[in-house]
Amino acid sequence: MTMKVHKVSSRSQNSTKRHGKNKWRKKIHRLDSSLLNTSPGTAKLEQQITKREKPGLKRLKKLYTKPIPENSCAEEKGKATSVTFAQVHTNGGTELDDSSNSVDSQEWSEYANNVLKNGMESSTSPKTDQMEENGLEFHAHFDHTHNRAVLVMKQGQVLCFRGKCLLTCLYGHVEVLGFTIEEGQQPYPLFSPPSHCPLTITALGNNPPSGKNKKEGLLEAKAIVRKYFSSEPSKKLMSEVDSDSCVVLLEPLDTPLTRFLTSFSELSEIFGLNSKELKSQAAVYNPVLSAVGVTALRGPCAQGLVVSRSYREAISSLLSAWSGEFVRCPIILVCGGKSSGKSTFNRHLINSLLNHTASVEYLECDLGQTEFTPPGCLSLNTVTEPLLGPPFTHLRDPEHMVYYGQADCQADIDRYLESLKSLWRHVSGESPVIINTMGWIRGHGFQILIDLIRLFSVTHVVQLSFGNAPQCQLLTPDLLRTACGWQTHPPTPPTLTEEPASHLSIRSHVFLSVQSEYEGAGTSGKMQHQRSNELRDLALLSYFSRLQSPEPGPIRPLHCLIPYQVPHSAVAIGVTHCEVAPNNIFYAANASIVGLCCLSEKVMGRGGPVVLSQTPICQCVGLGVLRGVDMTRGLYFLVTPVSPSVLRHVNCLLLGEITLPKILLSKQHGVEGDLPYVTTDYSFEVKGAGKLHIYKGLTRPGLIKSNN
Numbered sequence: 001m002t003m004k005v006h007k008v009s010s011r012s013q014n015s016t017k018r019h020g021k022n023k024w025r026k027k028i029h030r031l032d033s034s035l036l037n038t039s040p041g042t043a044k045l046e047q048q049i050t051k052r053e054k055p056g057l058k059r060l061k062k063l064y065t066k067p068i069p070e071n072s073c074a075e076e077k078g079k080a081t082s083v084t085f086a087q088v089h090t091n092g093g094t095e096l097d098d099s100s101n102s103v104d105s106q107e108w109s110e111y112a113n114n115v116l117k118n119g120m121e122s123s124t125s126p127k128t129d130q131m132e133e134n135g136l137e138f139h140a141h142f143d144h145t146h147n148r149a150v151l152v153m154k155q156g157q158v159l160c161f162r163g164k165c166l167l168t169c170l171y172g173h174v175e176v177l178g179f180t181i182e183e184g185q186q187p188y189p190l191f192s193p194p195s196h197c198p199l200t201i202t203a204l205g206n207n208p209p210s211g212k213n214k215k216e217g218l219l220e221a222k223a224i225v226r227k228y229f230s231s232e233p234s235k236k237l238m239s240e241v242d243s244d245s246c247v248v249l250l251e252p253l254d255t256p257l258t259r260f261l262t263s264f265s266e267l268s269e270i271f272g273l274n275s276k277e278l279k280s281q282a283a284v285y286n287p288v289l290s291a292v293g294v295t296a297l298r299g300p301c302a303q304g305l306v307v308s309r310s311y312r313e314a315i316s317s318l319l320s321a322w323s324g325e326f327v328r329c330p331i332i333l334v335c336g337g338k339s340s341g342k343s344t345f346n347r348h349l350i351n352s353l354l355n356h357t358a359s360v361e362y363l364e365c366d367l368g369q370t371e372f373t374p375p376g377c378l379s380l381n382t383v384t385e386p387l388l389g390p391p392f393t394h395l396r397d398p399e400h401m402v403y404y405g406q407a408d409c410q411a412d413i414d415r416y417l418e419s420l421k422s423l424w425r426h427v428s429g430e431s432p433v434i435i436n437t438m439g440w441i442r443g444h445g446f447q448i449l450i451d452l453i454r455l456f457s458v459t460h461v462v463q464l465s466f467g468n469a470p471q472c473q474l475l476t477p478d479l480l481r482t483a484c485g486w487q488t489h490p491p492t493p494p495t496l497t498e499e500p501a502s503h504l505s506i507r508s509h510v511f512l513s514v515q516s517e518y519e520g521a522g523t524s525g526k527m528q529h530q531r532s533n534e535l536r537d538l539a540l541l542s543y544f545s546r547l548q549s550p551e552p553g554p555i556r557p558l559h560c561l562i563p564y565q566v567p568h569s570a571v572a573i574g575v576t577h578c579e580v581a582p583n584n585i586f587y588a589a590n591a592s593i594v595g596l597c598c599l600s601e602k603v604m605g606r607g608g609p610v611v612l613s614q615t616p617i618c619q620c621v622g623l624g625v626l627r628g629v630d631m632t633r634g635l636y637f638l639v640t641p642v643s644p645s646v647l648r649h650v651n652c653l654l655l656g657e658i659t660l661p662k663i664l665l666s667k668q669h670g671v672e673g674d675l676p677y678v679t680t681d682y683s684f685e686v687k688g689a690g691k692l693h694i695y696k697g698l699t700r701p702g703l704i705k706s707n708n
């Protein structure tokens with residue numbers, strides 16, 4: 001289909017000659033001459049982005065295990081600290097000691113059994129002396145010289161925590177959100193902020209190779225512990241190490257993302273405790289874990305991920321599907337209402353699959369709560385690493401992405417579905433596919449789900465629900481035989497002259513119903529950093545944190561970043577969500593987020609801006625901030641973390657409804673006088689301006705439930 005373009009105004013020929021084809025120029029640092037030409041298509045770009053080595057399976061053989069560094073005699077020996085703290089395990093097959101007939105012992109035994117029946121993963125007891133009787137303690141040792149801690153866990157123990165750290169398994173196996181980490185693997189970053197349920201580290205013990213007895217395993221484990229300290233570890237720590245122990249190395253985690261987020265006063269405790277945990281005093285004081293950025297939890301707040309029976313059965317069924325029970329790779333669609341647990345289920349499923357396969361393909365259909373990209377984007381991702389944190393901690397550049405420009409698709413459902421179809425053409429079919437969907441499950445939203453099942457030949461439908469009744473009709477195979485979608489219709493019933501066998505080619509799917517039983521299922525988050533708009537802002541902040549220096553140093557605000565200079569005539573500009581008069585489009589686009597897209601047609605303007613008359617469906621390589629517009633010189637000033645080698649293919653800027661987080665505009669340090677783009681002298685007469693709306697978390701009166 002030919003893209004229609006409309007030229008707003010013409011500028012002098014001198015403008016064209018002045019800029020030529022050099023459309024991406026730094027204000028100070030000019031780009032390499034190899035980046036001057038604009039590619040007319042996106043085939044070359046897609047080949048560049050998708051050209052990657054085929055990932056290997058994450059499990060490593062003993063032959064390829066990571067070497068353990070020897071301690072140098074010249075190293076400075078620092079003072080080491082050894083601390084133990086109590087922990088109750090309720091999910092690893094270890095039963096509480098029944099020898100005590102005290103009331104407290106009976107209550108804890110009854111509580112642990114109830115937790116096991118309900119499928120909850122872990123719990124922590126504030127009663128240290130009670131737990132010491134059962135011998136369920138963690139033993140941690142801190143090395144001040146290398147600023148790291150070694151944690152020894154008995155088989156079946158669970159550590160539920162808040163914070164962030166870098167985890168390396170030195171001996172044995174541990175599990176985090178469905179992913180098994182074993183010795184010899186790379187370090188993995190763990191993020192457990194109060195915006196989501198806390199992570200848990202579960203000790204799975206050690207499976208020694210055949211021919212090695214327990215004594216040899218014990219000597220190996222103790223040797224590993226000693227090699228990770230500059231001084232001799234405490235005798236208490238070494239006495240707790242045995243052949244079935246799990247030994248993990250915990251290190252502080254400091255990245256440009258964490259430094260950028262915590263630089264804002266509103267987000268300084270983004271990796272701390274939430275208000276409920278603070279009120280209930282759920283934190284376990286432990287200087288060793290605190291030194292590496294981890295706060296252990298206890299009591300009811302230390303449940304971690306609450307897994308129902310139907311949840312476990314669904315995960316098990318999907319893992320079996322990948323093991324070979326189906327002829328083709330499973331295509332799994334996960335759906336459910338808002339706050340039903342879809343995102344957590346997806347992360348758990350991806351991590352579980354990565355225990356058995358090298359990669360998982362992930363089709364993002366949720367515009368508002370995206371997993372790997374900023375909001376407003378539809379994308380196809382190949383996942384090769386576990387997801388051990390919420391979405392804003394693991395954003396990445398997808399292989400294929402379309403910028404829709406809004407947090408929902410109600411304004412243009414057809415463009416939404418056509419965008420997903422364009423992404424689906426790139427699915428390899430060699431790995432399991434997970435399709436994430438929106439929380440819009442009624443009316444047209446339900447019709448969209450029906451379309452996705454039919455269009456993408458889904459093999460498994462996982463429908464999450466909460467409460468006593470499902471929030472919408474169950475998407476069973478029987479329903480798909482009669483229900484109408486937004487674009488698709490049910491298959492025509494066979495006539496009397498046709499044989500029933502002729503309709504066996506119509507593919508059906510396996511339906512799995514999952515009941516979410518965690519606290520607060522079905523209700524939007526009410527605490528800080530849990531509301532949907534706050535999560536979208538965190539994703540955008542995470543994306544633009546890439547503009548910061550990878551080395552520790554002062555945070556650079558928006559006005560300090562060096563922009564690219566882009567001639568008006570070199571790129572087309574369009575608005576995705578509304579109609580804007582061509583002579584007002586610069587007012588609307590200034591200080592806004594734009595999608596950096598690649599049209600299949602070459603854009604050739606004659607000095608003036610090129611405005612799209614319709615919204616294209618094309619490859620998007622990232623987002624940028626249109627920091628300014630120079631009408632005199634005919635230039636856009638653009639700030640973006642996208643690399644120059646990819647920017648050379650961009651010839652279209654799409655303005656959507658996704659806005660900059662207000663904190664980026666209101667917290668610009670180092671500015672004397674009025675902040676850029678922000679003023680207290682507000683006027684409705686200024687074109688393109690608007691108020692900074694602050695969400696205070698208030699509930700509409702009609703939605704407040706009576707306490708009676």
